[in-house]
Amino acid sequence: MKDYASRTPISKALYQRAKRVLPAGVSYSIRYFEPYPFFAAKAKGSKLYDVDKNEYIDFWLGHTALILGHSPRQVMVAVKKQLENGTIYGTSHEQEVALAEQVVKMVPSAEMVRFTNSGTEANMYATRLARAFTGRDRIAKFLGGWHGGYDALHVGVKPPFGLPESAGLTQGALQDTILLPFNDLDGVEKKLKNEQPASIIIEPVLGAGGGIPVEKEFLKGLREFCDRKDILLIFDEVITGFRLAPGGGQEYYGVKPDITVLGKILGGGFPVGAFCASRKIMERIDNITYKRPKYSFHGGTFAANPVTMTAGLSTLRILEDGKVTRRLNRLGDKIKAEIQQVFGRKAIDVQTTGVGSLFNIHFTKERIKDPQAAFRADKKKAFDYNLTLIANGVFFLPTHSCALCTAHSEEDLETLLRETERYARHAK
Numbered sequence: 001m002k003d004y005a006s007r008t009p010i011s012k013a014l015y016q017r018a019k020r021v022l023p024a025g026v027s028y029s030i031r032y033f034e035p036y037p038f039f040a041a042k043a044k045g046s047k048l049y050d051v052d053k054n055e056y057i058d059f060w061l062g063h064t065a066l067i068l069g070h071s072p073r074q075v076m077v078a079v080k081k082q083l084e085n086g087t088i089y090g091t092s093h094e095q096e097v098a099l100a101e102q103v104v105k106m107v108p109s110a111e112m113v114r115f116t117n118s119g120t121e122a123n124m125y126a127t128r129l130a131r132a133f134t135g136r137d138r139i140a141k142f143l144g145g146w147h148g149g150y151d152a153l154h155v156g157v158k159p160p161f162g163l164p165e166s167a168g169l170t171q172g173a174l175q176d177t178i179l180l181p182f183n184d185l186d187g188v189e190k191k192l193k194n195e196q197p198a199s200i201i202i203e204p205v206l207g208a209g210g211g212i213p214v215e216k217e218f219l220k221g222l223r224e225f226c227d228r229k230d231i232l233l234i235f236d237e238v239i240t241g242f243r244l245a246p247g248g249g250q251e252y253y254g255v256k257p258d259i260t261v262l263g264k265i266l267g268g269g270f271p272v273g274a275f276c277a278s279r280k281i282m283e284r285i286d287n288i289t290y291k292r293p294k295y296s297f298h299g300g301t302f303a304a305n306p307v308t309m310t311a312g313l314s315t316l317r318i319l320e321d322g323k324v325t326r327r328l329n330r331l332g333d334k335i336k337a338e339i340q341q342v343f344g345r346k347a348i349d350v351q352t353t354g355v356g357s358l359f360n361i362h363f364t365k366e367r368i369k370d371p372q373a374a375f376r377a378d379k380k381k382a383f384d385y386n387l388t389l390i391a392n393g394v395f396f397l398p399t400h401s402c403a404l405c406t407a408h409s410e411e412d413l414e415t416l417l418r419e420t421e422r423y424a425r426h427a428k
């Protein structure tokens with residue numbers, strides 16, 4: 001903490017200023033960490049620079065959105081050109097069609113797409129669409145699943161699960177959402193024995209819930225269960241989309257959802273979200289074909305703005321052939337194993353989780369199969385490790401899942417391992 005504070009006096013002063021005008025001094029509560037967050041001044045490639053001129057190797061990567069690193073050249077060239085041609089048209093344009101076509105090409109279950117400005121919004125509209133399509137109110141999600149701040153899904157995210165995640169959620173919202181145990185098919189079947197919700201939403205890898213991968217057999221079983229009970233299966237691929245494979249978690253696991261929610265990488269560094277599904281489901285949003293009460297609304301001022309569409313399209317074109325993803329996944333597997341070994345050599349109990357280029361580090365002996373186990377791990381130790389690394393130029397948002405990008409060099413990864421080794425030596 002002392003090292004961190006001595007390196008970041010200008011950030012400290014900025015934080016005092018920020019606290020006066022931004023609740024908790026931040027624009028998103030998870031971005032606060034003790035004693036105060038550093039304030040970024042610029043970013044390029046794998047590096048983030050703060051106002052005190054410290055350089056950080058970035059493994060948080062804009063909440064894992066930046067698979068090509070900060071401001072990748074190819075994307076920036078396209079975006080700069082687009083900036084000269086307008087930032088929002090408020091009417092139809094070719095870029096939205098081109099990105100929708102690209103999504104349909106890459107995401108196995110997608111036939112039609114609609115764009116939003118965030119993953120939260122996309123989950124909200126996907127949930128509404130599932131309700132509209134099935135004519136049912138109740139929905140189901142998994143304990144530890146994070147789908148953004150929309151009322152119906154902002155339930156059962158963090159322990160204590162019985163307590164509302166936020167004040168201001170109505171009883172109606174809480175009662176309409178059924179909570180399910182992750183990676184436990186018997187548990188799911190039991191919970192839904194006498195229920196037929198509109199949808200079950202799942203992240204192929206629990207992001208905020210600890211980087212925990214879904215087990216393939218469980219996911220297949222869940223798909224069959226949804227088919228049997230005529231429930232729509234929604235994959236929230238806001239993190240896994242275009243990261244686990246060009247077609248996301250559904251390609252990686254070989255299981256297709258009914259509705260897919262996308263975000264992060266899709267925006268190429270700009271605000272985005274999207275939801276996609278078969279034509280039959282998505283057509284409920286078509287206000288020419290469907291009228292009230294069957295029609296399901298979606299829209300927004302900045303929806304499919306041409307800057308985001310341009311950035312997204314150039315990013316997806318780079319990811320399309322899968323070369324980048326395969327290389328990052330290999331690197332991710334290697335780095336997870338090496339981090340585990342570094343702590344193992346010092347007899348410090350650590351479990352790494354994540355799939356491919358996503359990873360998380362938990363200080364616990366217990367194998368992590370569900371979010372409850374992740375939440376039982378020692379968060380204080382994780383925080384201490386993360387803050388020590390930040391003070392030495394390696395940025396993970398403390399206790400959160402992090403990721404690799406194409407801009408990370410061998411040297412960046414060596415630095416991560418060297419600093420981890422140094423930390424483990426001292427912690428021991």
Ligand SMILES: Cc1ncc(COP(=O)(O)O)c(C=O)c1O
Nearest residue numbers: 118119120146147148207238239
């Ligand atoms: C799996 C998942 N779904 C949805 C969201 C919400 O997306 P956004 O923050 O863009 O609203 C997130 C954000 O981290 C996420 O990880």
